[in-house]
């Protein structure tokens with residue numbers, strides 16, 4: 149399954165906030181390898197004691213991350229159990245969750261956004277090839293390992309975090325908060341997720357990335373009707389982008405594109421994006 153880490157080999161530093169049913173802290177883990185003491189900076193994700201009953205699902209998420217490795221998948225070192233504390237020990241990702249980063253950095257370029265969307269499409273394709281369903285794709289579960297540095301030609305690098313507590317374990321109210329990321333068909337049957345669900349969530353996440361982290365659907369009441377009325381998120385002015393998001397977020401599973409098609413369409417957005425900028429630049433002169 150996964151590596152168990154001794155509680156006494158962990159050290160807690162500052163709190164970094166909380167996810168649903170979890171709290172996250174910066175920390176350190178100590179290993180003793182070939183007679184030497186190594187300390188590694190880690191992210192400690194604690195399951196709230198009052199959600200102890202979700203510990204299997206919590207550790208299932210951890211083992212999900214440990215059983216496969218990919219450059220865009222968060223590395224999980226292991227888990228630690230101490231009394232009523234259940235802790236997942238993750239690699240510490242320097243710039244944290246993407247939803248907060250998007251809100252903070254207001255002037256991210258189109259190429260930055262496309263680059264990040266392509267990385268997510270690649271890891272989605274990998275998971276599909278491994279017949280693994282994530283089930284909770286959203287900007288909050290994307291972590292920014294490296295910021296871009298255009299002067300050095302350095303592009304951003306993201307990793308997909310663990311899916312957290314399985315959506316089937318969550319109450320109706322928590323599931324409602326996952327609208328519009330959760331696929332409509334999963335609302336009715338949260339315990340039978342499919343790869344198509346991840347594609348729907350991918351569409352909602354790309355929408356987030358291009359809307360600077362502004363949460364889609366502010367008011368809760370509109371969330372109720374959103375799926376009943378088969379509504380779509382407000383389309384981007386960039387029609388090719390709006391088309392891709394619309395395909396991923398189609399209510400008919402069969403219409404959702406394959407990962408290969410998603411990657412192909414993103415690649416053509418990159419070129420059409422450049423052409424638009426080139427054309428605009430030409431118009432200026």
Ligand SMILES: N#Cc1ccc(Nc2nc(N)cc(-n3ccc(CO)n3)n2)cc1
Pocket residue numbers: 164167172191222238239240241242243244245288289291309
């Ligand atoms: N200020 C600040 C700051 C906060 C966090 C990190 N690092 C980090 N590393 C991880 N492995 C996971 C996370 N997460 C954050 C939300 C979630 C939800 O799942 N995870 N954050 C770095 C800087």
